[in-house]
Amino acid sequence: MAGRLDGKVAIISGGVSGMGLAATELFVAEGARVVVADIQDEKGRALEQRFAGKVRFSLCDVREEADFVAAVVQAVDGFGGLDVMYHNAGAVGDYGGVDDxxxxxxxxxxxxxxxxxxxxLKVAVAPMKTRGKGSIILTSSAAPFSLGGSGPYAYSVAKAGVVAAGRYAALALGQYRIRVNTIVPGAVPTSIWSGHVGGDADMGDRLALDRERFSRMQPLPQVGEARNIADAALFLASEASDFVTGVALPVDGGLCLYRAPEATANGQRGAVQDAAAKL
Known part of the structure; x- marks a missing residue:
């Protein structure tokens, strides 16, 4: 089924690589026009040319309000409005521990x-009120929720905060028919694992070699793909989720339930069962 986003205008932050790129490609295929807000200028311009007339690139450091506002202006002036804000951009950040x-x-x-x-959240509200409805999709992580932990201290705390922000905003904005939901991705081998803010590191052969390890990090013994996250974003952006708001949706193969401690393929099943028995 195609055309699930026909007539919709979306902003996707971090949309030129990894999970964001998968969402950009899928949203366009489903009929949306997309403003990609990203710090990777060269890749963004290439994406704009690749999807001429359907994608506009907005150079955006998501830490800066003026850059986010500029992306909204691109959506409203270039495509006529804003229906979907998918905030996907991010990186691991600082690796320091509690004591250092x-x-x-x-x-x-x-x-x-x-x-x-x-x-x-802030910049999406006004144009969505003008539309009479909208969908805001945030990106958290399994890191603060999986048993045993799977992310650095500051990252895990921030990503837990994203879920709280999404729930608060869903309550505040529901009266305007603006839905706010959060995707909780699991271990998906994209360039964010390099720790680079731009998500632009060349992971190459290393990620290919690590895929077997990724398949052993959660109860489902398979590798999460960027397309899995994009499919969830498509659902939350489309009318199929018209009565869904305030949800934190894990797309993680069960990582929020349990993270295998570098288990071997043979030992993981028993470890997962032991963990589940203690819940």
Whole structure:
């Protein structure tokens, strides 16, 4: 079934690579016109040419309000409005622990992941009110929710905050028929695993070699793909989810239930069963 986003205008932050690129491609295939807001200028311009007339690129550091506002202006002036805000951009941030993280590292990570979420919510409201409805999709992570933990300290705290922000916004904006939902991705081998803010590192052979390890990180013994996340975003952007708001949707193969401690393929099943028995 095609055309699930016919007539809709979307902004996708971080839309030139990884999960964001998969969503951009899928949204366009389903009939949407998309403003891609990203810091990767060269890739963004190439994507704009690839989908001429359907994609506009907006150079955007998601930590900066003016950059987000500029992306909204692109959507409204270029495509006529805004129906979907999918805030996907992010990176791991600072790796410091509870006892040694720097204040600067903490603040930088919160700005990148949580301040940007606040901005994405803020700038989307006015044009969606004009439309009479809208869908805002945020991106959290399985990191703060999986048993055993699967992310650095500042990152995990920020991503838990994203879920809280989404729930609060869903309550506040429901009266305007603006839905707010959060995707909780699991271990999907994209360039964010490099730790680079731009998500532009060349993972190459390393990710290919790591795919077998990725398949053992959660109860479902398979590798999560960027398309799995894009499919969830499509559902939340489309009219199929018209009565869904305030949801944190795991797309993680069960990682929020349990993370295997570098288990071997033979040992994982027993470990998962043991963990489930303790719940």
């Amino acid at each position: 993280i720097s204040v600067e590292g903490w603040d930088d990570t919160q700005h990148l992941l949580l301040r940007s979420t606040m901005l994405a």
